[in-house]
Amino acid sequence: MSDLSGGFAHAPEQAARAFRACLETLARPGQVQRLEGAAPPAPLSPAAGAVLLTLVDQAVRLHLAPSHDRPEIRDWIAFHCGAPLVAAEEADFALGSWEALQPVGRFAIGTPAYPDRAATLIVEMETLAPPNARLTGPGIARDAEARLPEIAAFADNRARFPLGFDCFFTSGDRVSGLPRSTKVEAL
Amino acid sequence: MYVATKGGERAIEAAHQWLAEERRGDRDVPELSIAQIREQMSLAVNRVMAEGSLYDPDLAALAIKQARGDLIEAIFLIRAYRTTLPRFGASLPVETGEMAITRRVSATFKDVPGGQVLGPTFDYTHRLLDFKLAAEGTTPEAQRKSADETPAPHILDLLDRDGLMEPLETSEDTPSDLTREPLEMPADRPLRLQALARGDEGFVLSLAYSTQRGYGRTHAFVGELRIGTCAVEMEIPELGFAVEIGEVELSECETVNQFTGSKTEPAQFTRGYGLVFGQNERKSISMSLVDRALRWEELGEDNTGAPAQDAEFVLYHCDNIQATGFLEHIKLPHYVDFQSELELIRRLRREAGAEEREAAE
Amino acid sequence: MSDQAFNFAYLDEATKRMIRRALLKGIAVPGYQVPFASREMPMPYGWGTGGVQVTAACLTPEDTLKVIDQGADDTTNAVSIRAFFARTAGVETTTRTGEASVIQTRHRIPEEPLVEGQILVYQVPIPEPLRFLEPRESETRKMHALEEYGLMHVKLYEDIARHGEISTAYAYPVRVEGRYVMDPSPIPKFDNPKLSDNPAIQLFGAGREQRIYALPPYTQVVSLDFEDHPFVASKAEHSCDLCGCGTSYLDEVITDDRGGRMFVCSDTDFCETRRAQGHRGRLAPEERT
Known part of the structure; x- marks a missing residue:
């Protein structure tokens, strides 16, 4: 029997706070926010668990990369989110380590008429520091710094703007965001 | 002297109290009960259920009472209530062929299996005001005949057997839900029918009428109009089978439309379809005419530029809750936009005046 | 105290998740109109249902909310919307721009400059800047996809030819980050410069038209003009x-x-x-x- 605890105890209020953290991080690339309230089974981080609880439900399709495709995580997601699990190509959301999510070329990047029909990747990281990338673009006053799993993939993603996928990076109870609009260079 | 007014809150409160008093009317006249509205204003209740997209006669009656009889306001109350309700699941498609019929007529055949059933219709009443109703007289009970056990199959299916009718397109796909997904163009037929089913009766009626007068003419006959109750069934995953959860009254209209063929389709009869909650044959007939007009593209017909053929025009404007909200919002303050226009017009006039003076010199 | 008969901020959680997903895609593609399954709200379409849904999806119990209509806190519709959230979300309300963390507005951007941490939510009647040039959604969607904005420039240029200046005084179209042409909602063009490089998050909700769009902080927003007829915020x-x-x-x-x-x-x-x-x-x- 798997442990199905660890959801939001007060869903409306906790999801509201978690969403604001998600909104702030995606709107201000480089900024790290704390995301609390979820206690999912390892290796799913509390921050990634909170993103799932806040944004994922029966209405969206989720892809679990091999790093997170485990029975206890599947059960937890089935119970708390109810999202159908799908292949990378069909996913609205994807969860996993950066390595496990490869190749990221499989994920939806939207269409010229509907660029919003693109995947959101929840990338589990060892750490969100120290920074290795310089960021510029919407949400950033002059420039900002962030820890990214690599540089080239995000530079390529920016080059397709307004198409492209969007990312949340999670580690422990921390989250940062990187929308497709951000220009990325190595520090 | 102008002083920035405060007290919007108090004004709103007072307006609401006044409204409640007006709704009640003369207190010497007995107050209407929900049951009275439900039983004696049943066609208004039906319209509110249909355009409110919620089958609940008591709630619809309550909404009519609260809205002082303004049916669009009542529909709005029902819509706003409906959208907050939790969703437990979706019912199975209702089998209108197995309807317990109260009224069924065909304009295309004199007699049909199952027969013609006039039912409770205004059709052959002479529209003379009945002053007996004002005198609160009692209504005699109608004569009853025991229920006819002859099955009443869909009349268009009988034509279908001869190959004269366009075959029904069938699909196992779950249709998209207009109330849960944003409307996207081009809209497929299930989506168009959903929009028409909850669309404003007056708007759909006028569009249908316009097709009869030649704006996208479709040569419609009422193949069958049937009104009655249908069982609603739902699959219960825990049980593994479907159970009946209730019944609804429906009006269904299928039109038969002459069609001489196009580049892609042979000459045959084609269909228009209308289905509405409750007894509302005007709406169901209107809906089937507009449905048929909107099908020009899939049947390879010409687009004559008629309003009823234009899916974007029809679907974006048939919802009376959207329409009335946006229409009435222009009574909200627009000081800021109007000020910017005032300033622009004054400047343009000033500049034009300066030019004229220069030209005159 | 919030009214216990309703979920926090009125909307059910599934609806909020749907709106939140749309808001994030809006942030990711600044100026692009994201379709969303707008719900019927207990106030009429055209009276701020888009803004109300966006605010409901953003509010936390710790927020302080300000609502303005035409710049004023005491206009009837502003009063009504503020009371709605005081009742259903139990949040603090204020009339002070500096004290508010979320500001819902109709037709104005406050005079006092906004700061980081604030969210400005706009009520939008017609989100499509090209709508009055091309009534068909299927066509305008194509025009945005192809970055085909010639029609808009022709319209503005015809204004200049006829009147000597662009005769749009409010809802003056803007270009976001050099990509999407966007309707800033019916704010006077006087307010347009405040859209650009703003430290606050700006969110736009059009309920009846089922669209959400967004400007992240410090986004570059340019009012459309011509070199020989530059934009003036008059x-x-x-x-x-x-x-x-x-x-x-x-x-x-x-x-x-x-x-x-x-x-x-x-x-x-x-x-x-x-x-x-x-x-x-x-x-x-x-x-x-």
């Missing part, structure tokens, strides 16, 4: 008759039937704050002692 050439401010956007008030009129700040909080600081305009009432 206003009435007066000062506020109550607080004396010469740089704020003004409402014109007719004071009698003999042509008497006065000009007052449309932003009531801004005007009151200035008067409290001792600023006086031409017709300011004498201070009561």
Whole structure:
């Protein structure tokens, strides 16, 4: 029997706070926010668990990369989110380590008429520091710094703007965001 | 002297109290009960259920009472209530062929299996005001005949057997839900029918009428109009089978439309379809005419530029809750936009005046 | 205290998740209109249902909410929306721009500059800037996809040919980060410069039209113009008759039937704050002692 605890105890209020953290991080690339309230089974981080609880439900399709495709995580997601699990190509959301999510070329990047029909990747990281990338673009006053799993993939993603996928990076109870609009260079 | 007014809150409160008093009317006249509205204003209740997209006669009656009889306001109350309700699941498609019929007529055949059933219709009443109703007289009970056990199959299916009718397109796909997904163009037929089913009766009626007068003419006959109750069934995953959860009254209209063929389709009869909650044959007939007009593209017909053929025009404007909200919002303050226009017009006039003076010199 | 008969901030959680997903895609593609399954709200379409849904999806119990209509906190619709959230979300409300963390607005951007951490939610009637040039959604969607904005430039240029200037005074179209042409909602063009490089998050909700769009902080927003006819953020050439401010956007008030009129700040909080600081305009009432 798997442990199905660890959801939001007060869903409306906790999801509201978690969403604001998600909104702030995606709107201000480089900024790290704390995301609390979820206690999912390892290796799913509390921050990634909170993103799932806040944004994922029966209405969206989720892809679990091999790093997170485990029975206890599947059960937890089935119970708390109810999202159908799908292949990378069909996913609205994807969860996993950066390595496990490869190749990221499989994920939806939207269409010229509907660029919003693109995947959101929840990338589990060892750490969100120290920074290795310089960021510029919407949400950033002059420039900002962030820890990214690599540089080239995000530079390529920016080059397709307004198409492209969007990312949340999670580690422990921390989250940062990187929308497709951000220009990325190595520090 | 102008002083920035405060007290919007108090004004709103007072307006609401006044409204409640007006709704009640003369207190010497007995107050209407929900049951009275439900039983004696049943066609208004039906319209509110249909355009409110919620089958609940008591709630619809309550909404009519609260809205002082303004049916669009009542529909709005029902819509706003409906959208907050939790969703437990979706019912199975209702089998209108197995309807317990109260009224069924065909304009295309004199007699049909199952027969013609006039039912409770205004059709052959002479529209003379009945002053007996004002005198609160009692209504005699109608004569009853025991229920006819002859099955009443869909009349268009009988034509279908001869190959004269366009075959029904069938699909196992779950249709998209207009109330849960944003409307996207081009809209497929299930989506168009959903929009028409909850669309404003007056708007759909006028569009249908316009097709009869030649704006996208479709040569419609009422193949069958049937009104009655249908069982609603739902699959219960825990049980593994479907159970009946209730019944609804429906009006269904299928039109038969002459069609001489196009580049892609042979000459045959084609269909228009209308289905509405409750007894509302005007709406169901209107809906089937507009449905048929909107099908020009899939049947390879010409687009004559008629309003009823234009899916974007029809679907974006048939919802009376959207329409009335946006229409009435222009009574909200627009000081800021109007000020910017005032300033622009004054400047343009000033500049034009300066030019004229220069030209005159 | 919030009203226990409703979920926090009225909307059910599934609806909020749907709106939140749309908001994030809006942030990711600034200026692009994301379709969303707008719900029927307990107020009419056209009265801020888009803004209300966006605010409901963003509010946390810790927020302080300000609601303005035409710049004013005490206009009836602003009062009604503020009361709705006080009742259903139990959040604190304020009329002070500086004290608010979430501001819902119709037709104005506050005079006081916004700061990081604030969210400005706009009520939008017609989100499509190309709609009055092309009524068909299927066509305008193509035009945005192909970055085909020639029609808009032709319209603006025809204005100049006819009137000597662009005759759009409010809802003046803008280009976001050099990509999407966007409708800033019916704010006066005086407010357009504040859209750009703003430290706050700006979110736009159109309920009846089922669209959400967004400007992240510090997004570059340019009002459309021509080199020989540059954009001018104009206003009435007066000062506020109550607080004396010469740089704020003004409402014109007719004071009698003999042509008497006065000009007052449309932003009531801004005007009151200035008067409290001792600023006086031409017709300011004498201070009561």
